[in-house]
Amino acid sequence: MMFSAVVRLSASGIRSLARAGPSYTAPLASRCYSHAKAETDEEFDARWVTYFSKPDIDAWELKKGMNTLIGYDLVPEPKILDSALRACRRLNDLASAIRILEAVKDKSGPHKEIYPYLIQELKPTLQELGISTPEELGIDQI
Amino acid sequence: MLTSRALIRGLQSSLWRSVCSTSALQGSHSKVVDVIDCSVPQYNNRLDTPLPDRPFVKHDQLSAEQKKLKEKEKASWKSLSKEEQLALYRMTFELTYPEMRKGSDEWKTVLGGVFFFMGFTGLLVWWQRVYVFGDVPHTLSDEWVEKQTQRMIDMRINPVNGFASQWDYEKKQWK
Numbered sequence: 251m252m253f254s255a256v257v258r259l260s261a262s263g264i265r266s267l268a269r270a271g272p273s274y275t276a277p278l279a280s281r282c283y284s285h286a287k288a289e290t291d292e293e294f295d296a297r298w299v300t301y302f303s304k305p306d307i308d309a310w311e312l313k314k315g316m317n318t319l320i321g322y323d324l325v326p327e328p329k330i331l332d333s334a335l336r337a338c339r340r341l342n343d344l345a346s347a348i349r350i351l352e353a354v355k356d357k358s359g360p361h362k363e364i365y366p367y368l369i370q371e372l373k374p375t376l377q378e379l380g381i382s383t384p385e386e387l388g389i390d391q392i
Numbered sequence: 393m394l395t396s397r398a399l400i401r402g403l404q405s406s407l408w409r410s411v412c413s414t415s416a417l418q419g420s421h422s423k424v425v426d427v428i429d430c431s432v433p434q435y436n437n438r439l440d441t442p443l444p445d446r447p448f449v450k451h452d453q454l455s456a457e458q459k460k461l462k463e464k465e466k467a468s469w470k471s472l473s474k475e476e477q478l479a480l481y482r483m484t485f486e487l488t489y490p491e492m493r494k495g496s497d498e499w500k501t502v503l504g505g506v507f508f509f510m511g512f513t514g515l516l517v518w519w520q521r522v523y524v525f526g527d528v529p530h531t532l533s534d535e536w537v538e539k540q541t542q543r544m545i546d547m548r549i550n551p552v553n554g555f556a557s558q559w560d561y562e563k564k565q566w567k
Contacts, residue, residue: 380469
């Protein structure tokens with residue numbers, strides 16, 4: 251008996267609140283995210299492709315870019331790697347090109363299907379530039 | 393007082409001299425450097441740093457044929473054989489990723505060492521027990537413990553939940 255009275259009271263209470271005017275009718279899905287625009291995947295990729303595409307990129311910038319990219323929680327898209335490999339070519343640095351391939355394979359971790367996909371996508375570039383994969387050089391095994 | 397102070401200063405100056413002579417700042421020294429010059433970029437093998445700050449073999453430490461290979465690297469890489477590509481890789485990097493990831497068998501040595509010393513300690517403990525400790529008190533002899541237990545039963549030690557509660561006084565045996 252008492253509970254139903256309480257419920258009735260609270261129900262009228264809610265209605266009276268609503269009648270009090272639109273003070274804080276928050277939308278259904280309200281989150282406390284920052285109002286800055288989040289970078290999309292395409293923007294991220296484009297930014298990195300542009301970074302490595304700099305015609306007069308220097309060795310330091312290549313190193314910094316690659317080390318930063320590997321620090322992210324993702325495996326870079328083939329187009330970013332393609333840009334990085336071409337930067338290695340401009341810097342006459344074959345060793346770094348092979349190292350980049352090793353690094354992304356390691357970055358894939360337990361997801362063994364990522365690296366073959368990357369190699370498949372990069373095959374034209376690898377053949378064009380004459381870069382051997384770590385597997386072809388035998389350094390993927392100890 | 394004065395002589396000891398002079399002694400200390402003499403000791404300090406000789407120490408400083410020895411530090412100077414092992415310093416890597418003496419450029420013409422060609423002996424093996426134990427001291428690392430931390431003011432220049434270092435090479436490191438790290439999985440999270442694919443391209444370290446400097447190549448493994450420094451440019452001025454390359455042999456003549458390595459330098460020739462570096463020149464060849466400036467042309468099309470298709471002209472490089474697999475061995476040459478591998479040589480270029482090894483010039484720039486000390487360890488490959490699988491080599492970095494490879495563990496060692498050191499843990500077996502460590503565990504073996506631990507067990508060995510634990511065994512040795514066991515021997516020491518045994519020797520101590522036999523040759524150092526005297527006899528155990530007579531109150532731990534079987535005869536004494538029997539009499540003690542009977543007395544505890546007679547005294548009804550902890551009759552509710554403890555000792556005497558486990559003795560069946562009718563059947564005169566343990567429950």
